[in-house]
Amino acid sequence: MLGGASEVGSLSAYVENKGVRMLFDCGLTPSKPPKYPMKPPAVDLAFLSHAHIDHSGMIPWLCATYGMDVVATKPSVVIGTMLLEDSVKVSSLEGYPAPYDKGDVKLLKRHFQEVTFDDILDVGGMDVVVHSAGHIPGAAMYEVQSDRTMMFTGDINTLDSHLVNGAKPVKCDILVIESTYSGRDHPPRKETERHFLNKTKEVVERGGLAIVPAFAVGRTQEMMMTLMNSGLNVVMDGMGSAVSRHYLNMPQYLRSPERLADAVAQIKAVRNPGDRKTVAKNADVIITTSGMVDGGPVLNYIAEKKNDKKSAVLITGFQVEGTNGRMLMESGEMVIVGERSKIHCELGFYDFSAHADHNELIKFIKACEPEDVVLCHGDNRTALANDLKVDGFKIHMPKEGQQIEL
Ligand SMILES: [Zn+2]
Numbered sequence: 001m002l003g004g005a006s007e008v009g010s011l012s013a014y015v016e017n018k019g020v021r022m023l024f025d026c027g028l029t030p031s032k033p034p035k036y037p038m039k040p041p042a043v044d045l046a047f048l049s050h051a052h053i054d055h056s057g058m059i060p061w062l063c064a065t066y067g068m069d070v071v072a073t074k075p076s077v078v079i080g081t082m083l084l085e086d087s088v089k090v091s092s093l094e095g096y097p098a099p100y101d102k103g104d105v106k107l108l109k110r111h112f113q114e115v116t117f118d119d120i121l122d123v124g125g126m127d128v129v130v131h132s133a134g135h136i137p138g139a140a141m142y143e144v145q146s147d148r149t150m151m152f153t154g155d156i157n158t159l160d161s162h163l164v165n166g167a168k169p170v171k172c173d174i175l176v177i178e179s180t181y182s183g184r185d186h187p188p189r190k191e192t193e194r195h196f197l198n199k200t201k202e203v204v205e206r207g208g209l210a211i212v213p214a215f216a217v218g219r220t221q222e223m224m225m226t227l228m229n230s231g232l233n234v235v236m237d238g239m240g241s242a243v244s245r246h247y248l249n250m251p252q253y254l255r256s257p258e259r260l261a262d263a264v265a266q267i268k269a270v271r272n273p274g275d276r277k278t279v280a281k282n283a284d285v286i287i288t289t290s291g292m293v294d295g296g297p298v299l300n301y302i303a304e305k306k307n308d309k310k311s312a313v314l315i316t317g318f319q320v321e322g323t324n325g326r327m328l329m330e331s332g333e334m335v336i337v338g339e340r341s342k343i344h345c346e347l348g349f350y351d352f353s354a355h356a357d358h359n360e361l362i363k364f365i366k367a368c369e370p371e372d373v374v375l376c377h378g379d380n381r382t383a384l385a386n387d388l389k390v391d392g393f394k395i396h397m398p399k400e401g402q403q404i405e406l
């Protein structure tokens with residue numbers, strides 16, 4: 001495990017089998033300063049589970065250094081490239097230069113080996129099967145068939161969301177699985193949606209603006225589909241609208257392209273940053289980036305409304321330690337243009353997670369019937385380990401930098 005083993009972020013796992021050197025994900029944590037995984041050794045082939053930066057953030061560096069190919073689905077290629085280009089731009093703005101530049105991202109584009117679900121690749125004589133992980137469109141799990149079959153899940157969701165269908169278990173001997181929600185269960189999604197919609201309407205009725213920070217990739221579209229047909233004046237701002245357009249061009253990766261198209265048609269996007277003040281005044285709800293309130297247009301809207309008790313900031317997902325969103329949830333304060341300010345808006349948290357929760361992970365793991373379970377990408381893996389040990393699974397919780405032989 002090179003990174004993201006005992007924490008949610010910068011995931012990277014190096015796997016050697018029959019002389020083939022493979023890397024699964026190579027992410028970075030977009031905190032300030034960003035966190036990186038350990039430097040991987042040279043690899044023959046890399047696999048990207050999905051576009052999110054905590055899985056993809058270091059792939060351009062990897063490719064520029066070793067020149068190997070990167071296996072990924074089309075949405076991961078298209079959206080991943082977009083996020084990486086943005087991350088180069090943002091990092092130079094924020095004074096934490098990325099360990100690669102625009103040219104490296106361009107080079108990476110030529111090294112992608114595009115796959116789709118159910119494809120079987122020949123990797124040094126081993127078959128590698130691509131499965132859907134249900135987390136965001138195109139998120140993949142990789143099953144490496146050998147003397148013992150190993151599956152790397154990346155981030156998974158086993159329940160159907162508005163955007164994608166849930167992941168199905170795959171029989172394997174060794175399961176390398178994320179554990180973000182180990183020890184925690186999500187409230188039923190329908191209930192979360194109801195609470196969220198009720199709160200949004202309450203904010204609008206009292207004359208406030210509901211500010212909904214959401215990742216551009218996955219969460220924005222999920223929130224659009226949650227808010228469509230609500231009768232509210234919902235507007236979106238940020239990269240999410242470009243992502244939605246790309247998704248509509250890859251309908252086979254969506255649960256319902258028709259519903260996403262409908263949401264995109266209903267929800268206007270802010271095209272000109274100069275319009276933000278007017279939008280803040282006239283809209284009911286604004287869905288905007290970044291999801292962890294660390295940059296992007298969300299800062300404009302919060303700055304505009306920070307003294308308005310009628311308005312609300314409704315957080316829609318897990319906030320990583322060290323981010324503005326986490327600070328806001330814990331202290332009611334956040335940093336806007338270098339200054340820590342008190343936010344007087346109502347604050348709300350709604351669990352719209354795209355990760356399987358504790359019980360869903362257990363159900364999924366049992367159905368995969370592995371002998372060995374390697375838990376990673378979680379800061380509380382013991383909770384899951386304790387529940388799994390009872391059932392006789394061999395549990396591994398490698399630390400960052402630790403090597404295990406299976
Ligand atoms: Zn993810």
Ligand SMILES: [Zn+2]
Nearest residue numbers: 052054055155
């Ligand atoms: Zn992740």
